[in-house]
Amino acid sequence: MAVPNILNETLEAAGYSESGWSEGGWGTRTIDEDANVTDVSSPSGWDSRCLKITMADGDAGYTTQTGLGESSVAYIRVEFIITEENTANTNTFPLAVIEDDSSNNVAYFYIENSSGTLNLAVDCFHDGTDNWYTAFDAISLNTKYVIELKWDMGNNLWSWKVNGTVQPNDQDSSDPVTTEGVLSATHATIVDYLSIGNPWGANGVLTYYFDNIAMDNTGWIGEAEGFIPQIRII
Numbered sequence: 391m392a393v394p395n396i397l398n399e400t401l402e403a404a405g406y407s408e409s410g411w412s413e414g415g416w417g418t419r420t421i422d423e424d425a426n427v428t429d430v431s432s433p434s435g436w437d438s439r440c441l442k443i444t445m446a447d448g449d450a451g452y453t454t455q456t457g458l459g460e461s462s463v464a465y466i467r468v469e470f471i472i473t474e475e476n477t478a479n480t481n482t483f484p485l486a487v488i489e490d491d492s493s494n495n496v497a498y499f500y501i502e503n504s505s506g507t508l509n510l511a512v513d514c515f516h517d518g519t520d521n522w523y524t525a526f527d528a529i530s531l532n533t534k535y536v537i538e539l540k541w542d543m544g545n546n547l548w549s550w551k552v553n554g555t556v557q558p559n560d561q562d563s564s565d566p567v568t569t570e571g572v573l574s575a576t577h578a579t580i581v582d583y584l585s586i587g588n589p590w591g592a593n594g595v596l597t598y599y600f601d602n603i604a605m606d607n608t609g610w611i612g613e614a615e616g617f618i619p620q621i622r623i624i
Contacts, residue, residue: 396458433469442598459607464581465605465611479505489583496539510529516573536612
């Protein structure tokens, strides 16, 4: 797998691996960019450190990367694990918020509580308005998931994946999805801001972990691989 060429946040340095992050929120929330991956049973590809965000009901906690560029196509990947969730039925909370350089909406990745079942969803602004699509399969606590977004402004196409599987869009809700979504009307033409966590306030208690946050302009990034040490032969 090629190294993402715009953003490749592995969290393996002290603090963030990439410059440009800005943390925010309110309440008793905590943001720990040096959390130990043993807290979540050392998932594959997460090496030694990860990002942990915790929130009580009504808290907001997030970290934002800005100035990601103006390429005609963007592929974004976020890996996450939820370890604690206590929200009421029908409540939702964001995992990642993607916007343009004027804070106009591109797409929001959400968790939604449906009668105790947790679903992954995307609120996609492919035509400049809210469009909600729910992933085919429910998710579980203490399990790693990989979410990805494609936003191709040159060809007016978009798509999203969960663990490598393409999910429903405005053109195709079948399983498997074989047709990409279409960007139309007043959709955002720049992908510039990426917020990880919940910038608007939690509907309940929440703890989640993130790693391998990335952006590329050449193709789908896919699940991160583990660290492979270089061997010097003398």
